[in-house]
Amino acid sequence: MPELPLTLYRAAWVLPACGDPIRDGAVLVGTDGLIAAVGPATAIEPPEGAVVDDLGMAALMPGLVNVHAHPELAMFRGALEDLNFRDWILRLVGAKRAALTDADFHAAARWTMVEALRSGITTLAATESSGASAAALCETGLRGVVFQEVFGPDPSQCAESMDGLREAIDCLRAFECDRVRIGISPHAPYTVSDDLFRAAGEYAVAEGLPMAVHAAESHIEHLLVQSGEGDFAPGLRARGIATPPRGRSTVEMLDRLGVLRARPLLIHCVLLDGDDIRRVADSGSAVAHCPVANARLGHGVAPYTEMRAAQVRVGLGTDSVGSNNRLDLMEEARIASILHRGRLGRSDIMPPADLLRLCTIDGAEALGMADTIGTLEPGKAADLCAVSLAAPHARPVHDPLAAVFHAARGTDVILTAVGGQVLYRDGRLMTMDPEPLDAAMTDAAARLREAMT
Numbered sequence: 001m002p003e004l005p006l007t008l009y010r011a012a013w014v015l016p017a018c019g020d021p022i023r024d025g026a027v028l029v030g031t032d033g034l035i036a037a038v039g040p041a042t043a044i045e046p047p048e049g050a051v052v053d054d055l056g057m058a059a060l061m062p063g064l065v066n067v068h069a070h071p072e073l074a075m076f077r078g079a080l081e082d083l084n085f086r087d088w089i090l091r092l093v094g095a096k097r098a099a100l101t102d103a104d105f106h107a108a109a110r111w112t113m114v115e116a117l118r119s120g121i122t123t124l125a126a127t128e129s130s131g132a133s134a135a136a137l138c139e140t141g142l143r144g145v146v147f148q149e150v151f152g153p154d155p156s157q158c159a160e161s162m163d164g165l166r167e168a169i170d171c172l173r174a175f176e177c178d179r180v181r182i183g184i185s186p187h188a189p190y191t192v193s194d195d196l197f198r199a200a201g202e203y204a205v206a207e208g209l210p211m212a213v214h215a216a217e218s219h220i221e222h223l224l225v226q227s228g229e230g231d232f233a234p235g236l237r238a239r240g241i242a243t244p245p246r247g248r249s250t251v252e253m254l255d256r257l258g259v260l261r262a263r264p265l266l267i268h269c270v271l272l273d274g275d276d277i278r279r280v281a282d283s284g285s286a287v288a289h290c291p292v293a294n295a296r297l298g299h300g301v302a303p304y305t306e307m308r309a310a311q312v313r314v315g316l317g318t319d320s321v322g323s324n325n326r327l328d329l330m331e332e333a334r335i336a337s338i339l340h341r342g343r344l345g346r347s348d349i350m351p352p353a354d355l356l357r358l359c360t361i362d363g364a365e366a367l368g369m370a371d372t373i374g375t376l377e378p379g380k381a382a383d384l385c386a387v388s389l390a391a392p393h394a395r396p397v398h399d400p401l402a403a404v405f406h407a408a409r410g411t412d413v414i415l416t417a418v419g420g421q422v423l424y425r426d427g428r429l430m431t432m433d434p435e436p437l438d439a440a441m442t443d444a445a446a447r448l449r450e451a452m453t
């Protein structure tokens with residue numbers, strides 16, 4: 001990467017996420033892409049040769065960290081509306097197999113990077129079967145983790161699934177760099193056998209690979225684990241796969257199988273009781289909270305405040321646009337606070353300062369990246385996003401945090417930078433041309449519709 005210009009950003013507000021908002025603030029970014037200084041603009045003189053970039057009536061804050069998305073599935077936005085979860089996932093998997101190719105997944109992953117940059121997301125954790133996001137992250141300059149999915153509900157498939165996973169990881173490791181990490185994701189209890197969970201957990205620990213698992217998302221998953229019954233059971237039995245009870249809960253099952261030893265990122269965790277929360281906390285596992293997707297699919301609202309009270313690391317994820325249907329982390333945070341206030345009958349939880357941390361440093365901690373990103377502090381990477389507060393819907397600004405999270409939207413982002421490199425500015429993408437993606441996505445969506453009718 002070429003050396004970056006020494007840049008002094010000024011903004012009406014700087015929101016460091018590790019301290020109070022700074023009125024008329026400034027952030028100095030060094031040529032090494034690291035933050036050199038943060039403070040009031042009056043206290044940071046531009047060094048000789050520095051570019052001064054005044055963002056005006058905007059809030060400059062750490063880049064947003066989306067801890068759970070499925071970039072390869074961007075063409076599913078709006079295609080799976082109002083279905084029950086079993087039909088939702090069966091239709092998704094069926095159409096994916098029948099209609100889509102690797103080229104489609106690569107186009108969708110790049111499309112998702114466009115969306116991410118336009119809404120201030122600088123770090124993206126991708127869970128997917130194609131691994132397409134590894135190249136997309138590298139090309140576009142975003143930071144992220146790619147969790148390569150592995151499936152196999154039949155215990156007899158375990159060795160074959162693990163061989164395929166090792167092969168995929170060996171290929172994806174070519175994309176690893178200081179911005180991009182590769183991990184694994186045994187998908188979920190209804191698609192992964194006990195043997196495969198055990199083997200994947202051992203592999204993750206032995207290789208030091210980050211791991212993510214969809215866990216405790218739905219009642220039908222819970223029924224399958226607890227009693228071997230529910231809507232997933234007949235389909236598995238029809239394939240000759242036994243469905244014995246596997247545990248008191250998904251978390252208890254993952255603990256029994258040694259999966260929690262890998263300190264995984266547990267995606268969803270809607271259905272956790274006190275014992276489950278203690279197991280997650282004691283194991284040092286993290287949680288990806290996806291409130292919009294959980295509510296839209298009718299799964300419920302995860303016990304976020306209870307998990308945080310138990311010191312569990314919890315980041316915020318949008319999940320796939322096939323269930324959300326947006327990739328807007330600021331909106332995700334706003335809806336999270338509204339859902340939890342409604343759930344608990346309280347107006348004093350998840351204030352905007354907590355939402356800023358949830359979207360930044362909490363996500364960084366959930367992904368094990370808090371030493372590098374998540375706050376505006378000297379020495380950390382200059383992963384930045386700036387949200388304009390100039391539009392009528394964002395004004396007046398009594399409190400910049402409330403303005404960002406309860407009035408502004410992802411579309412108000414005017415600057416996204418990773419490691420000091422500006423990737424998006426005022427409607428322009430610096431590292432990619434979205435034009436060719438348009439035709440590819442339109443074509444993939446048409447084939448998808450055909451396959452689903």
Ligand SMILES: [Zn+2]
Binds near residue numbers: 214267319
């Ligand atoms: Zn997911």
